[in-house]
Amino acid sequence: MASKPPKGDPVQDAPQVAEAQHAAAGLPAIGHTLRMAQQQMGVRRTALTLLRVNQKDGFDCPGCAWPEPEHRHKAEFCENGAKAVAEEATLRRVTPDFFAAHPVADLATRSGYWLGQQGRLTHPMYLAEGAERYEPVPWERAFDIIAEELAALDSPDESVYYTSGRTSNEAAFLYQLFARELGTNNLPDCSNMCHESSGSALTETIGVGKGSVLLEDLYKSDLIIVAGQNPGTNHPRMLSALEKAKNNGAKIITVNPLPEAGLERFKNPQTPQGMIKGTALTDLFLQIRLGGDQALFRLLNKLILETDGAVDEEFVREHTHGYEEFTEAARTADWDETLAATGLERARIEEALAMVLASKRTVVCWAMGLTQHKHAVPTIREVVNFLLLRGNIGRPGAGVCPVRGHSNVQGDRTMGIFERPAPAFLDALEKEFGFAPPREHGLDVVRAIKALRDGEAKVFFAMGGNFVAASPDTEVTEAAMRKARLTVHVSTKLNRSHAVTGARALILPTLGRTERDLQGGPEGKGTEGKGTEQFVTVEDSMGMVHASRGRLEPASPHLLSEPAIVCRLARRVLGPRSATPWEEFEKDYATVRDRIARVIPGFEDFNAKVADPAGFALPHAPRDERRFPTATGKANFTAAPVEFPALPKGRLLLQTLRSHDQYNTTIYGLDDRYRGIKNGRRVVLVNPDDARELNLAEGSYADLVSEWKDGVERRAPGFRIVHYPTARGCAAAYYPETNVLVPLDATADTSNTPASKSVVVRLEQSGTD
Ligand SMILES: Nc1nc2c(c(=O)[nH]1)N[C@H]1C(S)=C(S)[C@@H](COP(=O)(O)OP(=O)(O)OC[C@H]3O[C@@H](n4cnc5c(=O)[nH]c(N)nc54)[C@H](O)[C@@H]3O)O[C@H]1N2
Ligand SMILES: Nc1nc2c(c(=O)[nH]1)N[C@H]1C(S)=C(S)[C@@H](COP(=O)(O)OP(=O)(O)OC[C@H]3O[C@@H](n4cnc5c(=O)[nH]c(N)nc54)[C@H](O)[C@@H]3O)O[C@H]1N2
Numbered sequence: 098m099a100s101k102p103p104k105g106d107p108v109q110d111a112p113q114v115a116e117a118q119h120a121a122a123g124l125p126a127i128g129h130t131l132r133m134a135q136q137q138m139g140v141r142r143t144a145l146t147l148l149r150v151n152q153k154d155g156f157d158c159p160g161c162a163w164p165e166p167e168h169r170h171k172a173e174f175c176e177n178g179a180k181a182v183a184e185e186a187t188l189r190r191v192t193p194d195f196f197a198a199h200p201v202a203d204l205a206t207r208s209g210y211w212l213g214q215q216g217r218l219t220h221p222m223y224l225a226e227g228a229e230r231y232e233p234v235p236w237e238r239a240f241d242i243i244a245e246e247l248a249a250l251d252s253p254d255e256s257v258y259y260t261s262g263r264t265s266n267e268a269a270f271l272y273q274l275f276a277r278e279l280g281t282n283n284l285p286d287c288s289n290m291c292h293e294s295s296g297s298a299l300t301e302t303i304g305v306g307k308g309s310v311l312l313e314d315l316y317k318s319d320l321i322i323v324a325g326q327n328p329g330t331n332h333p334r335m336l337s338a339l340e341k342a343k344n345n346g347a348k349i350i351t352v353n354p355l356p357e358a359g360l361e362r363f364k365n366p367q368t369p370q371g372m373i374k375g376t377a378l379t380d381l382f383l384q385i386r387l388g389g390d391q392a393l394f395r396l397l398n399k400l401i402l403e404t405d406g407a408v409d410e411e412f413v414r415e416h417t418h419g420y421e422e423f424t425e426a427a428r429t430a431d432w433d434e435t436l437a438a439t440g441l442e443r444a445r446i447e448e449a450l451a452m453v454l455a456s457k458r459t460v461v462c463w464a465m466g467l468t469q470h471k472h473a474v475p476t477i478r479e480v481v482n483f484l485l486l487r488g489n490i491g492r493p494g495a496g497v498c499p500v501r502g503h504s505n506v507q508g509d510r511t512m513g514i515f516e517r518p519a520p521a522f523l524d525a526l527e528k529e530f531g532f533a534p535p536r537e538h539g540l541d542v543v544r545a546i547k548a549l550r551d552g553e554a555k556v557f558f559a560m561g562g563n564f565v566a567a568s569p570d571t572e573v574t575e576a577a578m579r580k581a582r583l584t585v586h587v588s589t590k591l592n593r594s595h596a597v598t599g600a601r602a603l604i605l606p607t608l609g610r611t612e613r614d615l616q617g618g619p620e621g622k623g624t625e626g627k628g629t630e631q632f633v634t635v636e637d638s639m640g641m642v643h644a645s646r647g648r649l650e651p652a653s654p655h656l657l658s659e660p661a662i663v664c665r666l667a668r669r670v671l672g673p674r675s676a677t678p679w680e681e682f683e684k685d686y687a688t689v690r691d692r693i694a695r696v697i698p699g700f701e702d703f704n705a706k707v708a709d710p711a712g713f714a715l716p717h718a719p720r721d722e723r724r725f726p727t728a729t730g731k732a733n734f735t736a737a738p739v740e741f742p743a744l745p746k747g748r749l750l751l752q753t754l755r756s757h758d759q760y761n762t763t764i765y766g767l768d769d770r771y772r773g774i775k776n777g778r779r780v781v782l783v784n785p786d787d788a789r790e791l792n793l794a795e796g797s798y799a800d801l802v803s804e805w806k807d808g809v810e811r812r813a814p815g816f817r818i819v820h821y822p823t824a825r826g827c828a829a830a831y832y833p834e835t836n837v838l839v840p841l842d843a844t845a846d847t848s849n850t851p852a853s854k855s856v857v858v859r860l861e862q863s864g865t866d
């Protein structure tokens with residue numbers, strides 16, 4: 098059976114609502130997975146492809162960054178990983194004929210869902226200035242066009258190089274090298290919108306901007322706190338790890354405004370008893386108000402300080418700095434303020450405290466529920482305070498666990514994709530490649546949008562991702578993008594960023610993770626030429642690095658790999674002024690790894706180490722030796738004032754989050770099964786008591802209007818109201834439909850991450866069913 102043609106563009110969502118579920122995974126998930134995968138890939142390809150996901154000789158799942166366990170099952174993938182694979186390994190194709198039939202103006206009217214459903218991009222395409230349609234363009238001409246526009250700039254800082262987190266280590270290393278040889282640190286990435294707040298908070302407090310636990314630590318812990326994360330949908334394989342931890346005796350506290358099905362009960366599809374009964378995961382559910390986490394952890398810290406013998410005094414003395422100042426601030430924490438900020442009952446917080454005090458090994462896991470707030474950085478610092486107090490960093494079974502999103506977003510950062518690179522990294526680049534890298538900081542995502550808006554950046558280049566749909570303040574971002582001279586997207590699939598372009602635009606189609614990558618064959622032939630099979634490497638959320646090898650025939654013979662695109666671009670743009678062996682790098686990725694080994698600490702003997710199919714762990718000083726490479730040489734306690742979002746009367750705090758059928762801006766389907774939503778995405782979840790007070794009848798429709806201090810009213814029309822047990826005063830709706838509501842200036846302090854989890858909105862009714 099071949100793949101099925103995509104359905105027409107649903108003119109309007111028609112969301113329906115059923116009972117929300119209280120368990121995740123299990124049999125329905127398997128049926129659902131296979132159905133979706135077969136529609137895209139057919140039966141045979143589905144079986145062949147899914148069995149290679151996360152196997153030691155296979156490819157790394159392009160879904161999330163959750164690590165692979167030591168003992169892998171035959172089917173080491175989850176429902177949503179399978180959807181990510183099917184999306185890439187689909188048999189549908191977007192050919193030059195498609196672009197002939199669909200002018201850009203037409204593409205701009207289509208939903209993201211429809212665009213993604215059209216299939217894989219097959220040819221490099223060019224939109225000339227003033228043209229209505231993209232036309233096929235030879236690769237060499239595409240590189241000429243980029244070189245022309247770059248040569249016309251007054252400074253390389255007028256160009257921007259975005260990265261999404263699927264890019265391999267090898268491609269990312271080459272890409273940042275190209276940008277820096279050209280002379281700019283303008284390397285924003287999706288991390289700026291994602292875990293930047295975690296990186297900022299952790300670098301300052303423990304000296305390493307990454308998590309400090311390995312899978313083993315989760316299995317050994319007594320208490321795991323999962324705050325601001327929905328693993329049942331976004332990191333489904335984490336549920337197996339939580340189940341194993343529970344079987345070993347761990348307790349789990351969930352902190353979330355929503356009761357998320359995956360955290361309530363997990364039906365492990367890999368064990369027979371799991372399929373039937375499942376494991377109740379959460380022992381204590383703290384249904385917190387949006388943005389209340391800093392207040393919660395601050396109060397817990399005060400209560401720990403007031404309990405005899407609860408503080409690990411030896412650890413505090415030996416390894417930390419700033420304790421006095423912190424305790425002074427923590428002692429002023431106040432029950433009334435905390436109960437108002439969190440919406441929790443006193444008894445629940447006391448229960449949590451008892452569990453915290455009973456635990457010798459505590460892990461805190463978090464994701465976007467903590468990172469996307471104005472006060473995200475102090476919130477995560479407060480989590481660090483909480484762990485430091487009881488010596489829970491650098492001890493087996495304990496630590497910080499920011500759960501990363503994209504499958505190689507952490508690796509890309511390790512490879513130097515960062516607008517504010519550390520001087521030591523630039524020194525190492527300089528020494529290895531013999532050029533002077535720019536030292537001035539570059540633009541992050543929000544600043545890049547402003548630079549485009551203000552005419553200060555003119556060329557926008559994206560290595561993957563869907564910048565205009567993922568970024569905040571959609572109207573502002575789209576207008577900014579349209580002001581560019583040239584926009585270039587290295588992509589596997591069609592998306593909104595191809596329809597909202599600069600004066601000229603290029604789409605450069607590339608290989609995905611699942612596909613065979615041959616290099617060193619006859620020049621200029623794309624993947625058609627014979628050559629030597631290459632592999633790439635990735636780093637997961639826990640700092641494990643391993644190889645990834647695609648086996649499928651590429652979606653089209655005209656695709657180039659990401660490393661090949663960067664190498665050819667660099668040769669064309671930099672010419673003889675670059676002494677870097679780009680040609681050699683393109684032919685043999687092992688030569689790139691040799692350089693990474695000499696530039697980036699922890700990658701010594703890289704090629705030898707990745708030969709081990711299990712991969713290797715990067716060093717992490719706090720985890721490995723309780724050494725904290727911070728400014729003070731110790732782990733830093735911090736003492737920021739407690740903040741939480743204010744809610745004006747008659748308004749709700751809106752969080753923008755993911756449904757079960759999407760991967761960021763890639764929409765797999767129109768259902769959100771665990772939350773009981775079907776056939777539509779324009780829904781807003783509102784607490785029934787708030788709905789009563791605000792007269793928001795179930796099934797009626799409302800516009801979401803965001804209110805921000807710039808006085809501009811941002812509007813997302815036509816959302817169906819769904820009564821849902823979220824925390825009081827809080828609402829939830831899906832991203833990216835709601836990005837139009839997030840003001841560009843509403844960002845987290847320090848990290849500048851868009852505050853997309855607390856947008857003040859009013860609901861304007863527009864009619865009923
Ligand atoms: N299938 C699938 N997998 C994915 C993705 C995907 O889109 N689809 N995206 C990937 C990426 S890039 C990322 S970053 C991750 C995202 O993974 P998540 O962070 O799980 O993603 P969100 O859907 O944004 O969910 C945020 C969760 O935090 C809760 N929350 C929101 N605000 C607060 C708050 O103020 N306090 C607390 N305590 N909780 C809060 C929400 O109710 C929700 O449960 O997933 C990755 N994996
Ligand atoms: N309101 C709101 N906004 C958010 C968030 C939120 O929670 N709320 N979350 C933020 C977060 S956490 C993130 S990470 C960002 C995500 O932002 P991005 O990473 O920019 O967005 P994605 O939707 O993941 O990108 C999907 C596109 O990537 C391309 N692609 C897929 N695989 C490959 C590949 O292997 N190579 C290449 N070159 N291209 C590929 C495809 O063309 C696809 O259309 O969005 C952020 N925006």
Ligand SMILES: [Mo]
Nearest residue numbers: 291292502503
């Ligand atoms: Mo993310």
